[in-house]
Amino acid sequence: MSKRDFAWYEDPDLKNLYIKSASNAMRGYHAPIVHPKITFTGTNSLTDLTILLGAYLTEDEKRVLIVVDKDLRKFGEKVAKKLKELRNIDSRIFDNVIPEVPLNTVREAVAICEEYDPKVIIAVGGGSTMDMAKVIMIYYEKPEVNVNTMMAPSYLGLRKKIFLLCAIPTTSGTGAEASFNAMVTNTDRDPPKKVAVPLYEICPDYVVLHSDFTKSMPPYLTMGTGMDALAHAMGAYVLQGSTVYTDIHNLKATEMILEWLPRAIKRGNDLEAREQMLMAAFIAGVGFINTNAAGIEHSLGHSFGGIFHVHHGISVGIFLAASIAYQSKVTDRFYDLAKIFRIEKEGKHRDQVLRKLLEALQDFMKKINAPISIKALEKTQISKDDMEAKKEELINYAFNDTCTLFSTRKLDPPQIWKIFETAYENKIDDLMELYYM
Ligand SMILES: [Zn+2]
Numbered sequence: 001m002s003k004r005d006f007a008w009y010e011d012p013d014l015k016n017l018y019i020k021s022a023s024n025a026m027r028g029y030h031a032p033i034v035h036p037k038i039t040f041t042g043t044n045s046l047t048d049l050t051i052l053l054g055a056y057l058t059e060d061e062k063r064v065l066i067v068v069d070k071d072l073r074k075f076g077e078k079v080a081k082k083l084k085e086l087r088n089i090d091s092r093i094f095d096n097v098i099p100e101v102p103l104n105t106v107r108e109a110v111a112i113c114e115e116y117d118p119k120v121i122i123a124v125g126g127g128s129t130m131d132m133a134k135v136i137m138i139y140y141e142k143p144e145v146n147v148n149t150m151m152a153p154s155y156l157g158l159r160k161k162i163f164l165l166c167a168i169p170t171t172s173g174t175g176a177e178a179s180f181n182a183m184v185t186n187t188d189r190d191p192p193k194k195v196a197v198p199l200y201e202i203c204p205d206y207v208v209l210h211s212d213f214t215k216s217m218p219p220y221l222t223m224g225t226g227m228d229a230l231a232h233a234m235g236a237y238v239l240q241g242s243t244v245y246t247d248i249h250n251l252k253a254t255e256m257i258l259e260w261l262p263r264a265i266k267r268g269n270d271l272e273a274r275e276q277m278l279m280a281a282f283i284a285g286v287g288f289i290n291t292n293a294a295g296i297e298h299s300l301g302h303s304f305g306g307i308f309h310v311h312h313g314i315s316v317g318i319f320l321a322a323s324i325a326y327q328s329k330v331t332d333r334f335y336d337l338a339k340i341f342r343i344e345k346e347g348k349h350r351d352q353v354l355r356k357l358l359e360a361l362q363d364f365m366k367k368i369n370a371p372i373s374i375k376a377l378e379k380t381q382i383s384k385d386d387m388e389a390k391k392e393e394l395i396n397y398a399f400n401d402t403c404t405l406f407s408t409r410k411l412d413p414p415q416i417w418k419i420f421e422t423a424y425e426n427k428i429d430d431l432m433e434l435y436y437m
Pocket residue numbers: 174228232294298312316
């Protein structure tokens with residue numbers, strides 16, 4: 001594989017090609033459906049996975065690498081205990097998971113694999129942990145790979161050393177348990193850069209959705225990760241790459257999140273709400289990854305969150321209304337989202353329906369205490385001057401983000417800046433300007 005130090009989607013020629021490939025002529029040319037083989041749900045789900053692994057692995061293959069971060073080590077230990085007690089499966093815990101998944105720590109885990117020779121990797125954690133496990137598998141099996149060149153569809157022929165990749169999410173939002181993408185920080189680059197690694201083969205084989213792993217999530221994290229799931233579902237629904245398969249997922253996930261997220265935030269020990277949110281985030285994960293990308297709220301959110309260190313779900317949530325408003329000029333798909341928010345379209349102009357949808361989305365966000373704008377952020381105070389000082393960086397990061405390629409409406413640097421400016425307060429009139437412009 002050729003050595004290159006920038007990601008494929010930063011190539012100007014490819015950018016143009018992708019905009020064109022969103023045309024009707026290209027629709028249906030390449031549209032695989034990717035998701036885990038079995039997703040165990042319910043109170044017996046961890047036991048189910050353990051029994052399956054016990055049957056799958058021979059006696060001398062019973063070695064599992066559990067990937068977990070230090071704060072959640074107890075969850076990793078819980079899984080290790082279950083494997084040992086129920087099916088005498090040996091395991092080792094790698095707990096040096098660092099947010100943003102720097103490549104150099106991935107190599108640390110690969111060194112453990114080389115010595116321990118695990119046959120299964122189980123990721124127990126949030127998005128970073130699951131992404132880390134995916135990239136560990138890539139580098140353990142194919143050390144010569146350059147992550148910058150990974151794009152869907154490229155194939156590496158994985159699962160020669162690691163037979164199975166499993167995921168147990170501890171948040172309800174990232175959808176990483178259902179996705180074939182991993183975000184990794186390329187520390188070989190100067191400065192290091194977060195790159196997307198989309199590869200069908202890194203979609204987990206088996207998933208466990210068990211509320212025992214999410215019920216202790218504090219309200220703020222429940223809200224932030226829940227907003228991420230909502231952004232996946234709604235943001236991907238308006239994308240050109242949508243299919244009937246992604247539609248059923250994205251619409252249902254939106255409906256479920258509106259119904260269950262407020263309860264999960266309010267009463268963390270409401271197991272029904274926790275289970276529904278785990279399911280909703282998973283469904284949204286399948287929905288957005290099969291449209292090939294998340295929406296442009298993710299390009300903007302990746303840039304803003306990366307530069308100002310704001311939580312991923314909170315960041316993408318701030319740009320969700322703008323993403324829908326901006327793209328609705330060229331797509332009618334917002335009508336279906338409006339329906340979920342119980343907005344009647346009869347007798348209303350197109351822009352009136354959109355306005356009602358944006359208002360309803362902001363009302364929902366206020367109800368769950370999600371910041372609706374940059375100004376409304378409480379944990380990090382960011383002024384207009386701070387934004388202005390980072391203007392170039394914010395624009396370039398968003399413009400060179402993989403999700404920008406899949407925008408339904410072409411997105412250039414001046415429009416990106418306009419959206420950033422709008423998001424400072426996210427006034428409805430300003431959001432509508434993005435639609436009209
Ligand atoms: Zn996300």
